[in-house]
Amino acid sequence: MQETGDQEFLALERELSVFLRRARASSGEMAREVHPELEPAAYGLLVRLEETGRQRATELAAYFGVGKATMSRQLRALEDLGLVAREPDPADGRAFLVRLTEEGRARFLRVRDARRSRYMRKLAGWDRGEVAELARLLNQLNKRAEA
DSSP: OOOOTTHHHHHHHHHHHHHHHHHHHHHHHHHHHOOOTTTHHHHHHHHHHHHOOOHHHHHHHHHHHOHHHHHHHHHHHHHHHTTTEEEETTTTTEEEEEEOOOEEEEEEEEOOHHHHHHHHHHHHOOOOHHHHHHHHHHHHHHHHHOO
């Protein structure tokens, strides 16, 4: 028998499961829009690099909670597609920083803007305060996942 307080967490699990399944499918579509050979998981790397600018692969791996080998493979694929470039880290000559190329940025921004338009259409009936609250709560959830 479940405790009454568990119902909220069961509902959260159910809704997050549906949301994440749809998000994975959407990421695949967006990745293909950026480049037909782009892996769905790599789309998030483009989002992060646009947001933060140049970063070390180890920082990206830590942010996404993946191993260095996985991150290295994804970055190599992005580099092969001409979407990112590596450059020596001025603070440590042994390390490299990864950045979006101009082509990568242009392709990413085109897809991101189209995605934002889709969100605006889907949430057209929502109050802007509700949208802001949803963004705040998702940010809070993501920050706790980092810890």
